[in-house]
Amino acid sequence: xxxxxxxxxxxxxxxxxxxxxxxxxxxxxxxxxxxxxxxxxxxxxxxxxxxxxxxxxxxxxxxxxxxxxxxxxxxxxxxxxxxxxxxxxxxxxxxxxxxxxxxxxxxxxxxxxxxxxxxxxxxxxxxxxxxxxxxxxxxxxxxxxxxxxxxxxxxxxxxxxxxxxxxxxxxxxxxxxxxxxxxxxxxxxxxxxxxxxxxxxxxxxxxxxxxxxxxxxxxxxxxxxxxxxxxxxxxxxxxxxxxxxxxxxxxxxxxxxxxxxxxxxxxxxxxxxxxxxxxxxxxxxxxxxxxxxxxxxxxxxxxxxxxxxxxxxxxxxxxxxxxxxxxxxxxxxxxxxxxxxxxxxxxxxxxxxxxxxxxxxxxxxxxxxxxxxxxxxxxxxxxxxxxxxxxxxxxxxxxxxxxxxxxxxxxxxxxxxxxxxxxxxxxxxxxxxxxxxxxxxxxxxxxxxxxxxxxxxxxxxxxxxxxxxxxxxxxxxxxxxxxxxxxxxxxxxxxxxxxxxxxxxxxxxxxxxxxxxxxxxxxxxxxxxxxxxxxxxxxxxxxxxxxxxxxxxxxxxxxxxxxxxxxxxxxxxxxxxxxxxxxxxxxxxxxxxxxxxxxxxxxxxx
Numbered sequence: 001x002x003x004x005x006x007x008x009x010x011x012x013x014x015x016x017x018x019x020x021x022x023x024x025x026x027x028x029x030x031x032x033x034x035x036x037x038x039x040x041x042x043x044x045x046x047x048x049x050x051x052x053x054x055x056x057x058x059x060x061x062x063x064x065x066x067x068x069x070x071x072x073x074x075x076x077x078x079x080x081x082x083x084x085x086x087x088x089x090x091x092x093x094x095x096x097x098x099x100x101x102x103x104x105x106x107x108x109x110x111x112x113x114x115x116x117x118x119x120x121x122x123x124x125x126x127x128x129x130x131x132x133x134x135x136x137x138x139x140x141x142x143x144x145x146x147x148x149x150x151x152x153x154x155x156x157x158x159x160x161x162x163x164x165x166x167x168x169x170x171x172x173x174x175x176x177x178x179x180x181x182x183x184x185x186x187x188x189x190x191x192x193x194x195x196x197x198x199x200x201x202x203x204x205x206x207x208x209x210x211x212x213x214x215x216x217x218x219x220x221x222x223x224x225x226x227x228x229x230x231x232x233x234x235x236x237x238x239x240x241x242x243x244x245x246x247x248x249x250x251x252x253x254x255x256x257x258x259x260x261x262x263x264x265x266x267x268x269x270x271x272x273x274x275x276x277x278x279x280x281x282x283x284x285x286x287x288x289x290x291x292x293x294x295x296x297x298x299x300x301x302x303x304x305x306x307x308x309x310x311x312x313x314x315x316x317x318x319x320x321x322x323x324x325x326x327x328x329x330x331x332x333x334x335x336x337x338x339x340x341x342x343x344x345x346x347x348x349x350x351x352x353x354x355x356x357x358x359x360x361x362x363x364x365x366x367x368x369x370x371x372x373x374x375x376x377x378x379x380x381x382x383x384x385x386x387x388x389x390x391x392x393x394x395x396x397x398x399x400x401x402x403x404x405x406x407x408x409x410x411x412x413x414x415x416x417x418x419x420x421x422x423x424x425x426x427x428x429x430x431x432x433x434x435x436x437x438x439x440x441x442x443x444x445x446x447x448x449x450x451x452x453x454x455x456x457x458x459x460x461x462x463x464x465x466x467x468x469x470x471x472x473x474x475x476x477x478x479x480x481x482x483x484x485x486x487x488x489x490x491x492x493x494x495x496x497x498x499x500x501x502x503x504x505x506x507x508x509x510x511x512x513x514x515x516x517x518x519x520x521x522x523x524x525x526x527x528x529x530x531x532x533x534x535x536x537x538x539x540x541x542x543x544x545x546x547x548x549x550x551x552x553x554x555x556x557x558x559x560x561x562x563x564x565x566x567x568x569x570x571x572x573x574x575x576x577x578x579x580x581x582x583x584x585x586x587x588x589x590x591x592x593x594x595x596x597x598x599x600x601x602x603x604x605x606x
Contacts, residue, residue, distance in 0.1 A: 008178075009127050009149065010075055010082045044100035045069050045092050051105040052121060056088070059125035059164070067121075078177050079120040081127040083134070088124050090117065094177065111170070119174025122167050126160035127152075133249035144267035148256035150196060151241040153178075154203035155252075158242045161208055171209050172299060176292050183285040192272045194225040195234055195263055197284045201291055203238040210291070214298060217290035221283060233262045326555070327520070333513055334520035337486050338478070344485035347513040355485030358446045358454075358506060362498040369463055369499065376467035376594040383602040384435045384472065384530070391429045396420070400427035437474035438530045438601050440464055441518030442593070443511060444489070445537035446481040446504040453568050453589070454504045457536050460590035461490050462499040464597065469495035474529075478522040484508030492521040509541045512548035515556070524561045530601030531561040534593050539565075539573030546575060553577040564596045
C-alpha cells in the first residue's frame with residue numbers, strides 16, 4: 001500500500017525540527033536564547049503561512065488550526081494534518097514556480113495562481129473538518145489501519161464537497177500531488193497495490209471529484225488485475241465509507257476489515273509487502289498517468305471555455321460602457337444642436353465658436369405641401385394600425401357563452417361520480433393592438449455640391465414634420481443641415497408652422513455628429529417605434545469623415561433603425577449600411593421619404 005495516503009493524517013505529534021531541538025538544548029543549558037539563522041525568503045513563507053491560517057476557517061470551519069509553510073515537511077508528505085496539535089503543514093515547493101513575494105492568500109481569488117497548493121490545503125482542510133476518528137493504538141500500523149486511512153482519503157473529500165462543491169477544481173488540480181507520487185515505475189502490479197490505486201482514484205470518481213471518462217484507463221487495468229467481481233466488492237466498500245459519519249470509528253474500521261478480507265489479507269497483521277513477481281512493474285503508474293493526463297486535458301478545456309466566457313462578458317461590458325458613453329455624447333450634441341436660437345454648432349470647437357448658418361429664411365407652406373402632409377399622415381396612420389387580437393378561454397363557470405355539448409358532458413361526469421373536467425363556458429376577449437409611434441431624422445448635406453437639393457429637402461422636412469404631428473402625439477421628426485457645422489432645421493417634437501429654407505454653400509461634412517444629434521433628439525434608438533434616418537447627400541467625403549459616419553450608421557442599423565440614402569448626383573457614393581435611393585428629380589424627395597417612413601412604421605413590432 002502506498003505510504004502517502006497514510007501520511008495525510010498524523011495521529012502523533014510532529015517530530016521536533018532541528019531548530020526546535022536546538023532551542024530546547026539552549027534552554028536546558030541556561031545559556032542565551034538561540035537565534036536560528038533565517039533561510040532565504042523565510043519571512044515571506046512565514047507571512048504566507050499566517051495568511052493561509054487566516055483563510056483556513058472558510059475551508060475547514062475550524063479556527064484552531066495553525067498552518068506552517070516551509071521547504072520540506074516533517075511528515076515527508078507534500079501536506080499533512082496533525083489532529084493532536086491542530087497543525088497543518090504544506091510544502092512551499094507546491095507554490096513553485098511563483099515568487100513568494102507575489103503570493104497573497106489573504107486576497108480572495110489569489111488561489112487561482114497556485115491551484116495545486118490550494119488543492120493540497122483544501123484536502124488537508126477536509127481532514128481537519130471531517131476526519132474526527134482515529135485508529136485505536138493497538139491497531140496502528142496494521143493492514144486494517146492502512147485500509148482505513150486509504151478509505152478516509154476519498155471519504156473526507158466527499159464530505160468536504162458536500163459543504164463546498166466549488167472546491168472540486170482545486171482537489172482535481174492536486175490529484176497529481178496527492179496520488180501519483182505513491183506509484184512509480186517500480187510499483188508492482190499485485191492485488192494489494194491495484195486495490196490501493198482503485199481506492200485512491202476510482203473512489204474519487206464516485207465521490208464526484210473525477211469524471212468517468214477520465215478514469216477509464218485505470219479501471220481497465222485494475223479490472224484485469226483484480227477481476228470484475230472483486231472490484232465490485234471494493235467499490236461497495238468505499239461507497240459505504242462515503243456515507244459514514246465523521247465520528248463513526250467503528251464503521252470505518254469495519255469497512256477496512258471488509259477491505260482486507262476481500263483481498264485475503266489478515267486485518268490485524270502488517271500491510272502486505274509488495275510482490276516483485278506480480279506482473280509488469282509500472283503498469284499502475286502508467287494507467288494513473290493516463291488518468292491525470294485526461295484530468296489535465298479536461299481542466300484545460302474547461303479553463304479555455306471559461307476564458308472565452310469571461311472574454312465575452314468583458315466584451316459585452318465594454319460594449320455597454322461604450323454605448324452608454326456614446327449615448328451621453330449624442331445627448332450633449334443634440335442639446336447643443338437643438339438649443340433655442342437655431343445657431344449652428346461646430347463639433348470639436350468651443351461653444352462660442354459658431355459656423356455660418358445655412359438658413360436663409362422661412363415661408364408659409366404651399367397648398368401642395370399641406371396636401372402632401374395630410375396624405376402622408378393618412379398613410380402613416382394606416383401603416384401604424386394593428387388588427388385587434390382575439391383571446392378565447394374556456395372555463396367551468398360564467399361569464400361567456402354556454403357550449404351545450406360541454407355542458408351535457410359536465411352533467412354526465414357529475415352523474416357518473418367522476419370529477420367534472422368539461423368547460424362549458426367560452427369567453428372571448430378582443431383587444432386593440434398598440435399603435436407604434438414614428439421617429440424620423442433627416443440629415444441634409446449643405447456643402448456646395450448639394451445646392452440643387454436644398455429647396456426640395458426643405459419642403460420634404462416640413463411635410464414629414466407636419467405629417468408626424470398629425471399621425472400620433474408620440475411621433476416626431478427632426479431635420480438638421482450639416483457641413484462643417486450642424487444647424488437645426490426642424491426641432492424634435494415640434495410641428496413647424498412655416499417652411500425653413502436654407503442654401504448649400506458650405507464645406508466639410510460632420511455627418512457623424514449630425515447622426516448623433518438626430519439619434520438623441522428624435523429617439524432613433526427607442527424600441528417599439530417606427531424609426532427612419534434619411535441622409536440626403538452625394539457622399540463625396542474625406543475618408544475620416546466617411547469612417548466615423550459609417551460607424552454611426554452601423555450602430556443605428558443594429559438597433560433596428562432603417563437608414564435611407566437619398567442621392568441626386570449622377571455618381572452617388574452612399575456609405576455602407578444605408579439603402580440607396582437615387583432620384584432623378586429632387587422634387588421626388590418628399591414622396592420617397594414618406595414611402596420609407598410608412599414602410600418603417602409598418603414593419604414595427606411594438
